[in-house]
Amino acid sequence: MRILLVEDDESLASGLLLALRRAGYTVEHVQDGAAAVRALTDNHFDLVILDLGLPRLDGTEVLAALRRGGSAIPVLVLSARDAVRDRIGALDLGADDYLVKPFDLDELLARLRVLERRRVGLPVNRLRLGELELDLAALSVRWQGKPVELQLREFMLLKRLAEHPHKVFHRNELEESIYGWGDGVASNAIDVYVHHLRKKISPRIVETVRGMGYRIGQADVADAETAEPAAPADTAP
Structure with missing residues (x-):
């Protein structure tokens, strides 16, 4: 923010x-x-x-x-x-x-x-998207129930994307979200952070929309949100 x-x-x-x-x-x-x-x-x-x-x-x-x-x-x-x-x-x-x-x-x-x-529009300090969970107070992340260690700017980038799961962010929007006026920003900074998030969490956690920018990985979110519960075991004698 x-x-x-x-x-x-x-x-x-x-x-x-x-x-x-x-x-x-x-x-x-x-x-x-x-x-x-x-x-x-x-x-x-x-x-x-x-x-x-x-x-x-x-x-x-x-x-x-x-x-x-x-x-x-x-x-x-x-x-x-x-x-x-x-x-x-x-x-x-x-x-x-x-x-x-x-x-x-x-x-x-x-x-x-x-x-x-x-x-x-969150009622509590936790943001959940599928198997991804962000604790906004503790600045921590869990993926598939397991903690993930992120640097502060990696967390800030992931949070920005996850807050708006259907929005495609241009690179300059993401830079403005995590860098201040006086900060030096390398031309590939966002690419580097995206690479780290994919390596630490999932290759699909951030999706590249060609010619536009990035958004949170729709496949990973959808997989967890739409998965059907397993059929009950057959208990017939």
Whole structure:
């Protein structure tokens, strides 16, 4: 999931960037409200973490502009404004959640997982497709009931594909999902990660759609989802 962090406190932002990236998120950071509006206009994000007390343009104005433009992107407000009227005001403007500073990092991550589950329609932190199971909280994978050791970006790529099992992703979409603005991206990076996933899980776990991109392996998913139960044993004497 690609997140835009809008926070003017450099120390707090630095810590959040590190923690969120370790938790498997791709995160971009801007420090003022005007920059946030530009970033949201020019780029695709899956979620926004938004401070309210921002220079140049207050966070409430950013939120209002976002909703006036018809965007339904989830917004988690992270603010030192702890009055009930501030929380109600932000929620009525269209915020999806509101967390008061100072906050516990684990609680922030849990709230992000809730918004993430809601975005893709999951009731719990587990994503199952056939014999593939992803634990979104533990960043772990099981295939045919057995654990699979993946590097963080391998997990991020697999998760992105599995969240939308019928979508074909272009290479640049996948790069944006797992790399930030400042990251150097090798021209064959996605190919390398796909190769690793096929080697570690199954040769069919990621399907190449010629001339278009990649999607989660339809055959493996379908095999497990449509398999008929075995016929009962003949117990006749």
